[in-house]
Amino acid sequence: MTTATASAPTNKLGLTKQDYVGSKSTLCAGCGHDAITAQIISAAFESSIEGHRVTKYSGIGCSSKTPAYFINQGWGFNSVHGRMPAIATGASLANRNLINIGVSGDGDSMSIGMGQFVHAVRRNIPMIYIIEDNGVYGLTKGQFSATADQGSHLKSGSVNNLPPIDPCTLAIELGCGFVARCFSGNPKQLNAILKAAFAYEGTVVLDIISPCVTFNNHDTSTRSYKHVKDHDFPLHDLGFIQYSEIEEVEIPAGQTEVVTFPDGSKVAIKAIHESYDPTDRFSAMKAIHESMAKGEFLTGLLYINPTQPPLPQVLNLVDEPLATLDESLVKPSPAVLEEIMRSLM
Amino acid sequence: MAASLATPAPALGAKTRINDFSIQVATVNGSGSQTANTVLLRAIFQMGVFVSGKNLFPSNIAGLPTWFTIRASAKGYVARKASNEMLILMNPETAKEDIAKADVGALVIYDEPLQLDKLRSDLAFIPVPFQKLVTASCPEPKLHKLVKNMIYVGVAARQLNVDMEEVKKAITKQLKGKAKAIEINQAAAVAGYDWALENLPDQDHIKVVRDNKTQGLIIVDGNEACALGALFAGVTVVGWYPITPASSLVETFIEYAEEYRKDPKTGKSTVAIVQMEDELASAGVVLAAGWAGARSMTSTAGPGVSLMSEFIGLGYYVEAPGVFFNVARTGPSTGLPTRTQQSDVELCAKCSHGDTQHINLFPGNMEECFQFAYDAFDLAEWFQTPIFVVTDLDLGMQNWSSKPFTYPTRPYNRGKVLNEQQLAEAKDWGRYKDVDGDGICYRSLPGTPGGKGSYFTRGSGHNAYAQYSEKPEDYVEVVDRLKRKYETAKTHVPKPVFRNLGSAKGILAFGSSDPAVIEAQDILAEGGLKTDYLRLRALPFTAEVDAFVSEKKVVYVVEQNRDGQLANLFKEGYPEFATKFKSVLHYNGHAIDAKCIVDQITAFEQK
Numbered sequence: 001m002t003t004a005t006a007s008a009p010t011n012k013l014g015l016t017k018q019d020y021v022g023s024k025s026t027l028c029a030g031c032g033h034d035a036i037t038a039q040i041i042s043a044a045f046e047s048s049i050e051g052h053r054v055t056k057y058s059g060i061g062c063s064s065k066t067p068a069y070f071i072n073q074g075w076g077f078n079s080v081h082g083r084m085p086a087i088a089t090g091a092s093l094a095n096r097n098l099i100n101i102g103v104s105g106d107g108d109s110m111s112i113g114m115g116q117f118v119h120a121v122r123r124n125i126p127m128i129y130i131i132e133d134n135g136v137y138g139l140t141k142g143q144f145s146a147t148a149d150q151g152s153h154l155k156s157g158s159v160n161n162l163p164p165i166d167p168c169t170l171a172i173e174l175g176c177g178f179v180a181r182c183f184s185g186n187p188k189q190l191n192a193i194l195k196a197a198f199a200y201e202g203t204v205v206l207d208i209i210s211p212c213v214t215f216n217n218h219d220t221s222t223r224s225y226k227h228v229k230d231h232d233f234p235l236h237d238l239g240f241i242q243y244s245e246i247e248e249v250e251i252p253a254g255q256t257e258v259v260t261f262p263d264g265s266k267v268a269i270k271a272i273h274e275s276y277d278p279t280d281r282f283s284a285m286k287a288i289h290e291s292m293a294k295g296e297f298l299t300g301l302l303y304i305n306p307t308q309p310p311l312p313q314v315l316n317l318v319d320e321p322l323a324t325l326d327e328s329l330v331k332p333s334p335a336v337l338e339e340i341m342r343s344l345m
Numbered sequence: 346m347a348a349s350l351a352t353p354a355p356a357l358g359a360k361t362r363i364n365d366f367s368i369q370v371a372t373v374n375g376s377g378s379q380t381a382n383t384v385l386l387r388a389i390f391q392m393g394v395f396v397s398g399k400n401l402f403p404s405n406i407a408g409l410p411t412w413f414t415i416r417a418s419a420k421g422y423v424a425r426k427a428s429n430e431m432l433i434l435m436n437p438e439t440a441k442e443d444i445a446k447a448d449v450g451a452l453v454i455y456d457e458p459l460q461l462d463k464l465r466s467d468l469a470f471i472p473v474p475f476q477k478l479v480t481a482s483c484p485e486p487k488l489h490k491l492v493k494n495m496i497y498v499g500v501a502a503r504q505l506n507v508d509m510e511e512v513k514k515a516i517t518k519q520l521k522g523k524a525k526a527i528e529i530n531q532a533a534a535v536a537g538y539d540w541a542l543e544n545l546p547d548q549d550h551i552k553v554v555r556d557n558k559t560q561g562l563i564i565v566d567g568n569e570a571c572a573l574g575a576l577f578a579g580v581t582v583v584g585w586y587p588i589t590p591a592s593s594l595v596e597t598f599i600e601y602a603e604e605y606r607k608d609p610k611t612g613k614s615t616v617a618i619v620q621m622e623d624e625l626a627s628a629g630v631v632l633a634a635g636w637a638g639a640r641s642m643t644s645t646a647g648p649g650v651s652l653m654s655e656f657i658g659l660g661y662y663v664e665a666p667g668v669f670f671n672v673a674r675t676g677p678s679t680g681l682p683t684r685t686q687q688s689d690v691e692l693c694a695k696c697s698h699g700d701t702q703h704i705n706l707f708p709g710n711m712e713e714c715f716q717f718a719y720d721a722f723d724l725a726e727w728f729q730t731p732i733f734v735v736t737d738l739d740l741g742m743q744n745w746s747s748k749p750f751t752y753p754t755r756p757y758n759r760g761k762v763l764n765e766q767q768l769a770e771a772k773d774w775g776r777y778k779d780v781d782g783d784g785i786c787y788r789s790l791p792g793t794p795g796g797k798g799s800y801f802t803r804g805s806g807h808n809a810y811a812q813y814s815e816k817p818e819d820y821v822e823v824v825d826r827l828k829r830k831y832e833t834a835k836t837h838v839p840k841p842v843f844r845n846l847g848s849a850k851g852i853l854a855f856g857s858s859d860p861a862v863i864e865a866q867d868i869l870a871e872g873g874l875k876t877d878y879l880r881l882r883a884l885p886f887t888a889e890v891d892a893f894v895s896e897k898k899v900v901y902v903v904e905q906n907r908d909g910q911l912a913n914l915f916k917e918g919y920p921e922f923a924t925k926f927k928s929v930l931h932y933n934g935h936a937i938d939a940k941c942i943v944d945q946i947t948a949f950e951q952k
């Protein structure tokens with residue numbers, strides 16, 4: 001832990017932002033994934049997240065390398081391609097106190113790992129599930145992924161003829177209670193959403209458009225930095241207010257909608273793009289589909305329903321971490337074995 | 346109705362096989378015959394006679410042929426026996442074929458309208474008017490199909506001289522508390538018994554005579570025994586996916602967990618059980634839960650292990666614990682999903698790409714299923730690696746009699762885990778540093794406060810400090826240490842057990858082959874060929890195995906697969922002795938029997 005210098009601001013835990021960094025990134029300079037990493041660090045710092053409770057999971061890809069680049073105080077698990085959700089599921093069940101962050105790519109989640117993505121969302125695993133979405137397989141040098149737009153071109157000139165899979169509408173369809181789309185080039189929005197995500201109990205799906213500057217940043221790409229910037233339609237101004245801060249912060253009345261989480265935290269949503277109601281699943285789906293048809297990226301909190309119970313609650317698990325339950329709580333007595341043996345005689 | 350129940354004295358002749366016979370019952374699956382067959386088996390067991398039951402069932406829910414064999418053995422042989430002394434033929438579809446295959450002199454109980462008695466003259470036919478008896482004994486027509494089976498139980502009981510009181514008791518036990526069903530089934534069994542008493546001449550071919558061999562024993566299957574081992578081992582996370590013949594392991598565990606794994610104060614569960622979307626996901630859950638400090642497990646069969654193999658390799662390389670039960674079935678591919686085989690030996694020994702070696706436990710009976718399941722969790726946490734507990738359909742799903750299990754008093758060994766204070770005191774801790782020289786490193790658990798102990802787990806190249814590395818020396822250091830760790834396991838896994846008759850000729854087998862090998866050993870000895878038998882109970886091979894292999898002139902490796910997979914591991918492990926290993930194989934989906942072992946060894950010996 002670094003000692004706070006006079007100039008470095010500290011959070012409620014007395015930590016500086018430097019306490020939330022990770023190892024040095026080895027990604028290409030300008031890669032969107034690094035911008036996301038920077039916001040994870042900021043949001044964790046600003047939310048006063050306890051680093052030792054953080055677990056960071058990933059699959060395989062450039063995006064999946066990034067858990068090494070933030071929150072060194074946490075435990076990382078870079079697993080196998082497309083299977084991060086199972087890792088998050090197992091660890092989050094073993095220890096309910098963990099703060100679970102999963103980082104994946106569009107290839108990792110929407111192709112090889114589609115089955116695990118779908119089922120983790122369906123189970124409402126307590127985790128922030130980040131898809132760093134660049135429309136290509138970065139690490140294997142630029143093949144199309146399943147989120148690539150129909151008609152978009154690779155650098156080599158080849159065209160994607162198949163329709164894209166949209167992680168957000170899919171997540172909403174699967175019953176996810178917190179679905180957002182962001183752009184790595186809009187740090188303010190991403191920061192607010194990540195902070196809200198930290199306060200959410202179940203699965204948060206964040207599809208973050210994150211340009212691959214090496215393989216998918218050319219003029220004919222629909223995922224280039226410029227193209228996304230030009231077609232980014234932020235839905236609203238978001239403010240996130242942690243429960244502990246509520247008395248100090250005044251939520252503006254009028255145009256602002258407020259969603260309250262079970263812990264009392266609130267998200268204040270001030271619409272800037274028409275009237276969009278992120279608590280209405282059906283109208284949200286409609287609006288997203290309409291904007292996609294126009295080639296726009298509707299970004300912001302697309303859907304929110306803070307009342308869904310996460311898996312450990314559904315399974316009615318004891319409050320303490322299963323991992324460290326004492327032997328006396330999990331090993332039945334000799335009398336139990338005797339009773340069972342008698343029933344088998 | 347005749348005054349039954351008082352069992353008449355049995356007719357015994359010079360050639361009567363007393364408590365030494367096999368009965369095969371042919372029925373249609375889904376007809377409820379499993380209950381009837383278990384009742385007959387239990388009734389013989391309650392007569393104090395060793396019995397084993399083997400259900401040969403199809404991969405189908407209802408309507409296909411199924412066979413159940415019950416073997417009684419005064420000597421305690423419980424392997425499948427190749428010949429049957431009594432047939433009960435209830436399935437018109439297979440009756441003719443069953444008759445064609447019947448052993449000379451067999452008693453054949455069958456449904457009268459099938460008119461099987463015309464087919465052969467060297468069998469003793471016992472036609473039974475099942476329909477008439479059902480109608481008379483059961484007032485509810487819709488139950489006739491189910492109850493019909495209980496009639497053959499009554500007829501067979503009478504023919505074998507099994508006490509009707511024992512049959513009734515077995516029915517009560519089998520139908521646990523369902524008063525109406527017990528009444529109806531008992532009435533049907535009595536109807537069969539009474540009819541046989543009045544209408545059939547007594548036979549002196551095979552008989553049950555009360556004995557005291559089974560007092561205090563239990564009847565259980567291997568999946569339940571493993572589930573109980575896991576229950577007492579305090580498993581806290583289970584991720585699984587249904588597959589025959591492994592499903593009932595977790596399903597039985599779920600039943601026990603409902604009862605015995607609730608916090609008494611809050612009623613909340615002390616174990617998380619999740620039916621995953623496939624086996625690969627199950628493996629991920631198991632390893633990640635183990636990584637985070639839980640005791641975790643899954644149960645599956647060959648197809649599941651194939652699917653899991655990418656994660657198994659990860660678990661090996663990042664050193665995450667987890668217990669993997671493989672209840673093997675007949676492969677390759679879907680193979681014969683409801684038949685037994687030991688054909689995943691090499692798969693589980695080296696599961697996943699790259700250089701991988703796994704600790705395997707091979708229980709050979711019910712007590713070992715219980716004990717090894719318990720031990721597996723200690724081994725997984727001590728060695729920080731996936732552990733395979735390999736059984737098969739024969740052990741896992743068939744009924745076995747066993748001594749009751751002894752309470753595992755040994756406290757859990759949670760392995761080399763550093764807590765907050767230990768981490769604070771540790772100098773220059775590295776997740777993959779071999780401090781003790783046994784290849785086993787010290788780990789920390791996610792969530793440990795204090796700011797020390799966090800590390801990055803990765804399936805890619807890493808050094809002793811868990812940092813990313815592609816340096817040749819770092820890579821080699823880690824994989825060589827993993828090999829050292831595997832060497833260390835040699836002194837921790839269960840040692841083999843021996844049945845030595847005093848010979849330079851060895852037999853080597855594992856798991857469910859055990860009863861057939863013991864019987865074969867006796868038959869061979871009667872014929873003048875003595876053998877020493879080593880039953881392997883784990884991988885890696887221990888010092889006792891080394892000694893056996895080097896001492897014996899020849900080693901017959903008995904296993905239930907086509908390719909001699911265990912023999913292959915031996916040839917690889919002991920290349921200097923490679924020519925000693927001779928494969929004795931059985932792989933048609935049925936459980937191995939003594940005769941096939943005797944025949945193959947005899948053939949080798951005559952060469």
Ligand SMILES: Cc1ncc(C[n+]2csc(CCOP(=O)(O)OP(=O)(O)O)c2C)c(N)n1
Pocket residue numbers: 060061062063064081104105106107108109132134136137138139140145
């Ligand atoms: C089983 C398996 N198949 C293929 C690969 C090769 N592979 C590595 S990363 C990757 C694609 C990654 O794409 P994405 O998730 O979009 O990540 P990005 O690099 O674009 O951030 C592939 C196919 C692998 N590691 N494992």
Ligand code: SF4
Pocket residue numbers: 027028030031032033062063134138139211212213214215
């Ligand atoms: S290849 Fe693309 S995705 Fe990968 S690091 Fe470079 S810019 Fe980022």
Ligand SMILES: [Mg+2]
Pocket residue numbers: 061105106107132133134135136137138145
């Ligand atoms: Mg990608």
